[in-house]
Amino acid sequence: MYELKDIPLFSGLSELHLAELQEHIYVKHYSKDSIVFYEEDKSEYLHVLLEGDVKLYKTTPNGKEVYLHGMSAPNAIALFPALERVAFPATCAFLTEGTVGLLPLEKLHKCLENLDFSLAMIKAMSKRMKLLENLLHKETIFSSEAKIADLIANNAKIFQHLRNNEIASILNITPETLSRILTKLKKEEIITIDDHIVTIVNQNALQDIIETNSMKKSASN
Amino acid sequence: MYELKDIPLFSGLSELHLAELQEHIYVKHYSKDSIVFYEEDKSEYLHVLLEGDVKLYKTTPNGKEVYLHGMSAPNAIALFPALERVAFPATCAFLTEGTVGLLPLEKLHKCLENLDFSLAMIKAMSKRMKLLENLLHKETIFSSEAKIADLIANNAKIFQHLRNNEIASILNITPETLSRILTKLKKEEIITIDDHIVTIVNQNALQDIIETNSMKKSASN
DNA sequence: TGGTATATCTTTGAGTTCGTACATAAGTAA
DNA sequence: TTACTTATGTACGAACTCAAAGATATACCA
Structure with missing residues (x-):
């Protein structure tokens, strides 16, 4: 103590x-x-x-x-x-x-x-x-996507220690929203998640989300 | 100076x-x-x-x-x-x-x-x-209605000095939202507005909006 | 120790809500 | 007039709620 x-x-x-x-x-x-x-x-x-x-x-x-x-x-x-x-x-x-x-x-x-x-x-x-x-x-400034991108950029390790619903509550978003956006980030090949370890694949795209507050959809969709 | x-x-x-x-x-x-x-x-x-x-x-x-x-x-x-x-x-x-x-x-x-x-x-x-x-x-806590109710409760005079679009920008809401909610407050007979002078008619209802973050609709509608 | 049961998390879909964006009309003031 | 402000209708969007299915973890018991 x-x-x-x-x-x-x-x-x-x-x-x-x-x-x-x-x-x-x-x-x-x-x-x-x-x-x-x-x-x-x-x-x-x-x-x-x-x-x-x-x-x-x-x-x-x-x-x-x-x-x-x-x-x-x-x-x-x-x-x-x-x-x-x-x-x-x-x-x-x-x-x-x-x-x-x-x-x-x-x-x-x-x-x-x-x-x-x-x-x-x-x-x-x-x-x-x-x-x-x-x-x-x-x-006041960040969208949900930007909040998540910011967290991943600055403290990706947190995903190893906390459950997604705990992370959601820290970000003041719902677990559903977190889940959906993580799925989107994976689909856009900006991150990968393996056994709770989040790895950044496309740092620029991540930074872009933080700066623009949104993810441009990939042309392939 | x-x-x-x-x-x-x-x-x-x-x-x-x-x-x-x-x-x-x-x-x-x-x-x-x-x-x-x-x-x-x-x-x-x-x-x-x-x-x-x-x-x-x-x-x-x-x-x-x-x-x-x-x-x-x-x-x-x-x-x-x-x-x-x-x-x-x-x-x-x-x-x-x-x-x-x-x-x-x-x-x-x-x-x-x-x-x-x-x-x-x-x-x-x-x-x-x-x-x-x-x-x-x-x-983070207030809804648009609560923001406006709070402003009216604490600083009703501001409506005499500033235009509605300026007040909207201070509250970080759009002028349209402000206009709609003011109209609603008048319709519910919680306030009156005469020549930019906002008068509180029903203080309790106003407090209630601040505390509950929303206006219960009047039964008459 | 392993296996099953149970609870808890996560994901996904569908629908709702709050507030915004845009357009336009109506009001007000210089 | 001319410009600006305010009001109001419609549409849109982001994130929420609710519901249900799927995946993981945890507990318990043999």
Whole structure:
């Protein structure tokens, strides 16, 4: 299990300061699939993921989950609600077993008096903004085909570790749509899939899909 | 025209420090509709909006604009690309005439050695995250009906200042869709529109649309 | 250990929906 | 007038839902 000092946000603090913080942290264990916090909830604590993987997602009025991102320990989650003391914009659920440390917000806010900590906070927030920005791009610009092409181009290995329906939920598309588009990509000889290993055959065509948001049908059809 | 000290991000700095920064700022004037920077571009400067209004938007492969947000002077724009020295995630265009101050990134990064400045930066980034988070919610959770209902509930006055096609572009829907849904809202007696003044008649029904993402049809149809 | 049963995933087809695109008419303003 | 904005009808398309069949995995038991 990780400790505070393993998290970049806190790693710049002195031994002494860290020890003091550690004293005030309430450590909580979670089982797989349990909820850490719900969208719209508020909390008096910063949630620090010390062990395990979580996902963050929003829920639509009809109960559909909109996947935002996954996070692995060690990591501070929901920084922005902690800083602004506002409600969580998303629900956080464990994908594995895991552990969360709860740091009282007063303690966090006191840390900000330390310049190194503030700079680390800026770094951490930058990182989070990059994630958000990326997500926004995927959800507003990319078509389903482009989402899939992008995933294959950047992280083809994920198909070895996750089932297609899990990948679909990460991309916020239905498994049916994923299946259909993968079939199309195979038929167009842009990729091959063998025993869950996705291999890129035509990198250019893939890039083209990402850039144009669509696949030109092959003349042979 | 505003100056650096009018911007919350910089207002905590000493007179001396401000004067020094001001010396290194290159001030540039822009005409209405001109582009400040393009998506994917990089810059060695932080852009500080000193006068006028801009909008930020992404462009899809088919040339459609996806509106992100508008900003008014005084304000630092594109903080995240400035901090991380990465490409702009969006295009910035003036909606009015205006002025931008260009602050070399070295100068900005030097400011971060000042704790008050760092704290102001954290505040500014928080604010930006809130914007992004809001936008993400609108684009991923809301239906077109909910977007419009939300706008009417929170900012009905905007209909007095902007034409419907401008409002449509802010909501990232087509003018046709906006027109149809406004007509529907009038027919259901949820709002009235008189000479561009939108009045809410049935607040509950409006809230209901925002929460459920759809309008139940009235029995009379 | 192997074999079968059962559950879960994936694929495919058909139909629906939401919002867009295009065309055109009607309204409004300079 | 002339240009632009708004409204409305029709058509289209991307991705969804629902349903059912086919393929894989997992569990259980002899």
